[in-house]
Amino acid sequence: MLSEKLEGEVTEFFLPRDFDSFCIGCTNCFERSETSCPHYEKLRPITKAMDDADVIILASPVYVYHATGAMKSFLDHYGYRWMVHRPEEKMFHKQAVCISTAAGGGMKSTNKDMADSLFFWGTAKIYKYGAAVRAVAWNGINNKIKNNIEKKTDSLALKIKNNYGKVEPSVKTRLFFNIMRIVQKNGWNKADSDYWQEKGWTDKKRPWKSKE
Numbered sequence: 001m002l003s004e005k006l007e008g009e010v011t012e013f014f015l016p017r018d019f020d021s022f023c024i025g026c027t028n029c030f031e032r033s034e035t036s037c038p039h040y041e042k043l044r045p046i047t048k049a050m051d052d053a054d055v056i057i058l059a060s061p062v063y064v065y066h067a068t069g070a071m072k073s074f075l076d077h078y079g080y081r082w083m084v085h086r087p088e089e090k091m092f093h094k095q096a097v098c099i100s101t102a103a104g105g106g107m108k109s110t111n112k113d114m115a116d117s118l119f120f121w122g123t124a125k126i127y128k129y130g131a132a133v134r135a136v137a138w139n140g141i142n143n144k145i146k147n148n149i150e151k152k153t154d155s156l157a158l159k160i161k162n163n164y165g166k167v168e169p170s171v172k173t174r175l176f177f178n179i180m181r182i183v184q185k186n187g188w189n190k191a192d193s194d195y196w197q198e199k200g201w202t203d204k205k206r207p208w209k210s211k212e
């Protein structure tokens with residue numbers, strides 16, 4: 001619903017249909033390169049779509065108070081993109097939304113499951129929306145809740161459109177980035193510190209100042 005209201009080109013992936021691999025913990029992505037991940041090729045279309053997007057929407061139903069296992073497995077594959085490792089520069093210009101639906105509760109912790117990754121990827125602006133739908137399918141949702149969802153997605157779409165091209169990472173993100181900068185200057189993992197040096201981030205460059 002939200003993606004339609006944004007009125008742009010939408011590339012949609014559905015989990016686990018479009019990605020169903022578990023991280024096997026080989027740590028190749030951290031220590032060598034993400035291209036050494038056994039699931040690199042499988043994940044590539046989603047990675048490319050996210051990198052090309054202006055807005056990323058991560059959505060999950062609440063399963064026992066958290067995001068689905070499929071969403072968790074997907075996000076595990078981007079551990080190497082956390083600021084402590086090798087964040088993707090493009091994220092510092094993007095907006096993202098976490099959406100969760102539950103029968104009754106657990107939206108906050110579910111949205112946090114997804115927002116944690118978005119934050120540590122360096123995403124400039126993150127919105128969260130959790131809806132308790134008191135149902136297990138759209139047809140079973142009562143009209144009052146459906147109307148609320150319409151209104152909330154209208155207002156989210158408006159905010160996102162108004163902020164289009166204007167977002168900058170929060171003070172918290174910039175602070176965290178600067179702490180990571182000191183860590184990378186001292187070099188704790190070669191693949192990461194080489195990356196930071198190439199980007200010029202250990203020096204004066206900052207990812208949110210670069211043009212997309």
Ligand SMILES: Cc1cc2nc3c(=O)[nH]c(=O)nc-3n(C[C@H](O)[C@H](O)[C@H](O)COP(=O)(O)O)c2cc1C
Nearest residue numbers: 061062063064065101102103104105106135136137
């Ligand atoms: C395995 C499982 C665990 C669930 N855990 C919760 C829960 O912790 N809290 C809750 O309110 N609803 C829970 N639900 C209900 C779903 O979150 C709810 O029906 C959701 O809106 C379904 O979204 P979907 O239509 O996108 O699958 C659970 C459902 C399943 C299948």
